[in-house]
Amino acid sequence: MYVCVCKAVSDKELRQIIEGGARSAAEVERSCGAGGDCGSCVGEIEELLAIHQLTRPAISACGRHHRVAAAELSLAA
Ligand code: FES
Numbered sequence: 001m002y003v004c005v006c007k008a009v010s011d012k013e014l015r016q017i018i019e020g021g022a023r024s025a026a027e028v029e030r031s032c033g034a035g036g037d038c039g040s041c042v043g044e045i046e047e048l049l050a051i052h053q054l055t056r057p058a059i060s061a062c063g064r065h066h067r068v069a070a071a072e073l074s075l076a077a
Contacts, residue, residue, distance in 0.1 A: 003044050006037035014045060018052045025049065 003011050009032050022028045025045045029036040035045050 003048075004032075004034035004037075004041040006041075007033040009034040011048070014048055015052075018049060023049070 001011055002008060003014055013032060014028065014034060017028055017031045020031075022031055025035050025042050028034055028045050028049070035042045
């Protein structure tokens with residue numbers, strides 16, 4: 001499904017760009033152009049960025065890797 005209609009960028013492409021290291025809507029725009037035209041998709045791009053930040057593997061205080069399921073977070077509700 002296209003998230004950015006202006007630049008024909010899909011949610012799958014955006015996830016790949018974010019997984020590849022993009023950390024802001026500006027970085028996503030530099031990578032593929034999404035969000036750089038009418039701007040109506042920027043909110044959804046920021047939501048994908050936030051979900052990625054909340055669900056990426058992280059090392060906790062106990063030193064083990066954890067992945068928080070988006071469904072467990074209020075953001076996903
Ligand atoms: S829909 Fe993404 S810039 Fe217009």
